[in-house]
Amino acid sequence: MNETSTAQPAPVLVIFGATGSLATGKLVPALFSLHRKGRLPPGTRILGVARQDLSDDRFHALLEAALRAAGVVAQPAAWREFARRIHFVSGDVSSVEGLSGVKQALESEGSDGGHLYYLALAPWLYPKAIDGLLKAGLAGRPKAENAPFRRIVVEKPFGHDLASARALNRKILSAFDESEVFRIDHFLGKETVQNILVFRFANIMFEPLWSRNFIDHVQITVAESKRVEDRGPYYDGAGVLRDMFQNHLMQLLCLVAIEAPSRFEADALRGEKVKLLRAVRPIDEMAARRDLVAGQYQGYTLEPGVRKESRTPTYAAARLFIDNWRWQGVPFYLRSGKGLARRVSEIVVQFLAPPHNMFELPAEQSLEPNRVSLGIQPDEGVHIRFETKIPDRGMEVRSSTLVFHFADQETAAPPDAYERLLLDALTGDASLFMREDEIDQAWSIIDPLTHAQEDPTAPPPEVYPVGSWGPAAADRLLARDRRAWVLETVSETGTAPPSVSDEQPDHEVGRR
Numbered sequence: 001m002n003e004t005s006t007a008q009p010a011p012v013l014v015i016f017g018a019t020g021s022l023a024t025g026k027l028v029p030a031l032f033s034l035h036r037k038g039r040l041p042p043g044t045r046i047l048g049v050a051r052q053d054l055s056d057d058r059f060h061a062l063l064e065a066a067l068r069a070a071g072v073v074a075q076p077a078a079w080r081e082f083a084r085r086i087h088f089v090s091g092d093v094s095s096v097e098g099l100s101g102v103k104q105a106l107e108s109e110g111s112d113g114g115h116l117y118y119l120a121l122a123p124w125l126y127p128k129a130i131d132g133l134l135k136a137g138l139a140g141r142p143k144a145e146n147a148p149f150r151r152i153v154v155e156k157p158f159g160h161d162l163a164s165a166r167a168l169n170r171k172i173l174s175a176f177d178e179s180e181v182f183r184i185d186h187f188l189g190k191e192t193v194q195n196i197l198v199f200r201f202a203n204i205m206f207e208p209l210w211s212r213n214f215i216d217h218v219q220i221t222v223a224e225s226k227r228v229e230d231r232g233p234y235y236d237g238a239g240v241l242r243d244m245f246q247n248h249l250m251q252l253l254c255l256v257a258i259e260a261p262s263r264f265e266a267d268a269l270r271g272e273k274v275k276l277l278r279a280v281r282p283i284d285e286m287a288a289r290r291d292l293v294a295g296q297y298q299g300y301t302l303e304p305g306v307r308k309e310s311r312t313p314t315y316a317a318a319r320l321f322i323d324n325w326r327w328q329g330v331p332f333y334l335r336s337g338k339g340l341a342r343r344v345s346e347i348v349v350q351f352l353a354p355p356h357n358m359f360e361l362p363a364e365q366s367l368e369p370n371r372v373s374l375g376i377q378p379d380e381g382v383h384i385r386f387e388t389k390i391p392d393r394g395m396e397v398r399s400s401t402l403v404f405h406f407a408d409q410e411t412a413a414p415p416d417a418y419e420r421l422l423l424d425a426l427t428g429d430a431s432l433f434m435r436e437d438e439i440d441q442a443w444s445i446i447d448p449l450t451h452a453q454e455d456p457t458a459p460p461p462e463v464y465p466v467g468s469w470g471p472a473a474a475d476r477l478l479a480r481d482r483r484a485w486v487l488e489t490v491s492e493t494g495t496a497p498p499s500v501s502d503e504q505p506d507h508e509v510g511r512r
């Protein structure tokens with residue numbers, strides 16, 4: 001198949017930073033998979049741009065090697081057909097001269113079916129890249145009506161704080177219209193993350209219970225066993241609050257707590273998320289002392305690229321409240337860290353205990369509250385825990401779990417998050433990308449936390465052993481409310497039993 005001979009003008013995906021790890025390790029495997037499934041818009045071409053001087057053949061060889069390294073089995077014929085879509089041009093995105101080769105290559109395409117620019121670059125290059133595209137006449141604005149699309153995909157980290165995110169947004173919006181900007185959070189491309197919306201809004205059973213009237217609290221865990229690896233220089237300047245909370249955890253919080261959008265459509269969905277983020281109770285420095293725990297894994301300061309005296313947190317846990325009718329008084333406990341016991345991402349929604357127990361249970365037994373656990377990874381599914389009778393034991397009860405796993409229904413492994421996101425960006429669906437105001441709101445929540453944590457008078461992060469479940473203070477954060485961290489999708493939670501204090505948990509005040 002000769003892709004360039006299609007009658008319809010075809011889009012071109014321009015990947016800046018095409019020889020880097022994101023492009024070779026994530027984007028190209030996802031594009032190859034879309035190609036094999038026949039899902040790429042007809043005739044889609046891919047233009048790799050990097051500063052090296054590579055022939056198309058050498059670029060193809062580099063990509064093929066990266067695919068093999070990623071464990072993708074590429075049939076030679078399928079690979080050759082895919083490779084025909086891909087060209088390489090040497091370029092430097094930060095100047096008009098550096099972009100002349102790119103411009104020429106795009107113009108030589110003949111028909112213009114739209115350009116999608118993917119900035120797979122170091123974040124400090126984003127402003128230069130936007131300026132370069134604008135000056136070279138490749139950006140979205142100014143644009144004639146009905147002109148072919150110009151879109152840009154911007155990776156995280158999107159800024160370092162609210163001020164820098166706003167400056168970056170201003171820069172991007174000087175060259176592209178908001179409708180042309182695709183700010184990526186790859187968690188939104190995960191099937192299990194999208195399934196949160198389906199679980200909540202395609203069923204009638206759960207939504208009536210999904211509020212302060214029936215829910216005791218919600219836990220969101222995004223735990224990683226891996227350490228910072230070779231990302232020390234970036235990570236040490238970011239830490240877990242910027243690297244994971246501002247984006248991935250805020251997105252999970254949104255999806256589990258938003259009101260139902262009227263349609264699955266970019267602005268309806270993003271509007272609901274912004275409303276939710278605006279309702280998150282601001283955490284001032286006093287509150288942060290109580291509601292934020294920071295940790296650092298043992299040996300972190302010996303990692304390459306990390307400052308010897310670094311106080312950067314590799315773990316954080318926080319208690320948040322959402323000030324609206326649905327969630328008033330319900331704590332949301334969020335935690336994420338590296339160097340932990342295992343890789344697991346899960347949302348646990350714990351319901352209230354039944355208001356009255358009519359059964360005479362043995363002295364040591366009590367009714368356990370129901371739980372819905374939404375497994376994000378590696379357990380991709382849903383667990384629902386409820387009480388059942390133990391046969392032939394009077395009225396004794398025990399907890400049982402109904403389990404759904406995607407893997408039991410599907411023969412193929414779920415696609416990588418980038419597949420869905422790349423396809424959406426190519427076809428112009430921004431539902432799973434972040435809008436400017438969403439980024440702002442998320443930073444408004446995170447900024448006070450980073451300020452409190454980085455205050456030189458604040459205690460340093462608590463050191464925790466690699467392979468543990470994080471600092472003991474994170475267990476105390478919940479124990480204070482007479483709760484404990486739980487995971488339903490993995491067996492060993494490693495959490496300490498809650499230490500029941502006589503103290504009245506403060507969230508209970510005025511509730512029910």
Ligand code: BG6
Nearest residue numbers: 156186187224243244248345377
């Ligand atoms: C990235 C963070 O956004 O997400 C990394 O920068 C983190 O630090 C990664 O490891 C986790 O993503 P996933 O898809 O592997 O869970």
